[in-house]
Amino acid sequence: MKFNKEKIYYLEGAVGTEILRRGFPTKLPLWSAKVLFEKPELLKEIYIDYIQAGADIITTNTFRTQRRTLNKVGLGDETERINRLAVEIAIQARNESKVEHPVYIAGCMTTLEDCYRPDLVPSQKELEKEHKEQANILSKTPIDFFILETFNSINEAVVAVRAVYNTGKPFIISFTANAQGDILNGDQWDEAIKQLNQFHPLAVLVNCVSGEIATQALEKIKKTTNLPFGACGNGAGEADNKNGWKFSTSDHVDNYTLYCQQWIELGATIIGGCCGTNQEYTKAYSQLERKKIFP
Numbered sequence: 001m002k003f004n005k006e007k008i009y010y011l012e013g014a015v016g017t018e019i020l021r022r023g024f025p026t027k028l029p030l031w032s033a034k035v036l037f038e039k040p041e042l043l044k045e046i047y048i049d050y051i052q053a054g055a056d057i058i059t060t061n062t063f064r065t066q067r068r069t070l071n072k073v074g075l076g077d078e079t080e081r082i083n084r085l086a087v088e089i090a091i092q093a094r095n096e097s098k099v100e101h102p103v104y105i106a107g108c109m110t111t112l113e114d115c116y117r118p119d120l121v122p123s124q125k126e127l128e129k130e131h132k133e134q135a136n137i138l139s140k141t142p143i144d145f146f147i148l149e150t151f152n153s154i155n156e157a158v159v160a161v162r163a164v165y166n167t168g169k170p171f172i173i174s175f176t177a178n179a180q181g182d183i184l185n186g187d188q189w190d191e192a193i194k195q196l197n198q199f200h201p202l203a204v205l206v207n208c209v210s211g212e213i214a215t216q217a218l219e220k221i222k223k224t225t226n227l228p229f230g231a232c233g234n235g236a237g238e239a240d241n242k243n244g245w246k247f248s249t250s251d252h253v254d255n256y257t258l259y260c261q262q263w264i265e266l267g268a269t270i271i272g273g274c275c276g277t278n279q280e281y282t283k284a285y286s287q288l289e290r291k292k293i294f295p
Helices: 016-021 031-038 040-053 067-071 076-097 124-139 154-165 189-199 211-222 253-266 279-293
Strands: 057-059 104-109 145-151 171-175 203-207 229-233 238-240 244-246 270-273
Touching: 016 031, 016 040, 016 244, 031 040, 031 076, 040 057, 040 076, 040 279, 057 076, 057 145, 067 076, 067 124, 076 104, 076 124, 104 124, 124 154, 145 154, 145 203, 154 171, 154 189, 171 189, 189 203, 189 211, 203 211, 203 270, 211 229, 211 253, 229 253, 253 270, 253 279, 270 279
Parallel strands: 057 104, 104 145, 145 171, 171 203, 203 229, 229 270
Antiparallel strands: 238 244
16 A cells, blocks of 8 residues: 555554553553453454544554563463454454544554663564564454554664565554654664665654654654655653553643644644544544645
């Protein structure tokens, strides 16, 4: 598939933090993956709410279903089954949502270790072996494309991208950023685009940052590529080492929507939400943007 640069596509909001918001514990190391073992019906409910709120794209709950993570709790032998189950739930949700607009399913992959700790990136051999395993599992499911998200360095991103590219499935690549709007470990966007272009990504995103940092990053991305680009920023709250996220009582939806409008004015055509966002965010940014762009 290809993204039409004349159209805005809406990713759903957060999945992991929404699981927590709805009362299911998301303690590390499994974080969002635990729900697949104990309460998969909750995940389907979340997807349906996002689709009905206006999401065009939902991402599989495979952010922390790598064998490395599952091994930490003695569940490594469940790797293939749980990745396939995550895709099945997304498909079920799409089928049961009964909306008129097309809904795409993106197979999610991310860093093998902590997205916010570039210093923990494993060896090249480990990266190649483990990203290849998850890419091969997900490529055999009916996902529409991959979304490689929250990468913190060019090096690991390139390894994961190569693994996905070799499956023949298209992909989006998304990095998280530092306070200057560069890739988190200090790598530059122009170098990232240069190295990734050989694999023909569908689009380039920034995710899991504040609205302000996302804007800074998009200003830099825009100067480096002709590819579709976009952002998935964080909602109200902050990262938490115990449960993954600590929610704020402040109403952040209107403020977030203003940032979304800035991104569209910069030329972004893929808009979504990351940690702390929910279906209210998705409903707000998709309705506002559709009204403005497609009167």
